[in-house]
Amino acid sequence: MSDIDTEALWALVRPHTGEQHTIEPTSRGNGSDVTALVQAEHGPVFVKACANRPGGRRASIIRERLVNPAVQSVSPALRWHAENDDWIALGFEVVEGRSSDFGPESKDLHAVVDVLNRIAALPLPNEAGDWQESRWDRFAGDGEAVLFEGETLLFTDINPDNVMIGEERAWAVDWSWPTRGAAFIDPACLVVQLIAAGHTPESAEYWAGSCKGWTDADTRAIDAFAAATARMNRVFAERNPDAAWLQAMADAAQAWVDHRIR
Template sequence: MTGLPDSHFRDLIRPHTGQVGHVLVPERGFSSDFAAVITSEKGEFFVKAMFNNPGGRRDSILREKLINPSVQPLSPPLLWSAEGRWIILGFEAVTGRASSFKPGSPDLPAAIGSLDRIAGVGLPDVARKWTETRWDAYAADPSDVELFRGNTLVHADINPSNIMIGEDATWLVDWSWPTRGAGFIDAACLVVQLVSAGHSAEDAEAWVAGCTAWANADSEAIDAFAKATLRMYTGFAERSPDASWLRAMAAAARAWVNHRGLNESLESRS
């Protein structure tokens, strides 16, 4: 079937799909080696796959498989999986669109609601050893990393594409790297996204103010995270100068740091 990566891939999914009739690769990118909506004689599925090679990318798809039972119905259910030279996940295909984070968007309440729904999941046993460390290398002070620790399930990739809006449902998708961390992290990630979408930092914080995890967070922890986020995106943008979206995220992080009165000169760290 045209559109599928190779014959081994087809053989792996055939017991779950039967004959595949159509393959639609979404316009937005995914952190996977293959992603598509496939229509088959056994139904329609959203399929994500990684090459089964040791390393972080393989670990991420295995995490997504393990976390899925705990994040339904916030995320579409995983219906089947297959493993060989590929690791393939077959999710229920849902009909929706990427959300908009722009000022005035009617999707903003649903985005905020998604964060509270994450908090409602609690910390699944499977995630207890998945300590959040992605911001550690960018902490202004080594002691700040303890402020990023916690016992909350963290998605940590909150962006418009990962919050899908349907006619009567909202889904948070792409659980590629769930972790255990401080409860405010997902709300903080949304703040930077909102600023990048055109909100002032003040308005962005006002949007997330109703999230329980944000309201209960220590302002010192949020300050430390804001500085680490600026360091992170500044470093990313410097290493990928042609990626305009990274420059935009670095600028948004800078605006947030300035809003919080943290107007210090920050050197990027790799």
């Protein structure tokens, strides 16, 4: 988005921010057109916005607005939202923290697992009734997609940037596409991320084993999900051969499958 495009956005949110002293774009929030830390008359605020036109980004930002009241114990609180014909914007409280470290020697992993357990313990919000997780279904084997169904609120977008570590607590940020599904799915997503960060599959599953959703899961369901994840990541990597991170995720997912079928 050019500066001309964003002028209308900053005018839209000015009633909520007051005078905007500084606007610092951030790299957080790949599903948005604009993410920025704004120092303003009414205090600092993290702004996330997208063009107000039909499509995935608009649907995502609306879903993030709807889920926020249910996840404020583990996520920055939404202070306001604004919308006009051109823009739709969310304004979040600013939290002090850094991206987490998923590496094998990281001291952040206990906090990361705690965040996932806190999410899994949240009551399922009424809005999530229509948010059945289905992204892995087309990559599942015959009859296996049913194993991914459940009544747990899922974050799914687990990566080091989306788990922020503060001095006294941690947060899950960027709730771009929360869904409803089996409780083991978030820990399973963590497994792939940990392998990509340098863990062995055994080490990654050790950390997942600290999550109740994982320990209560049917082994068949985890096997099916691992295979579906490998297929999905392989397709994404093949479609985007220049994206090294997608290939890294595909390699990590395949390493997990190889471990589970030994």
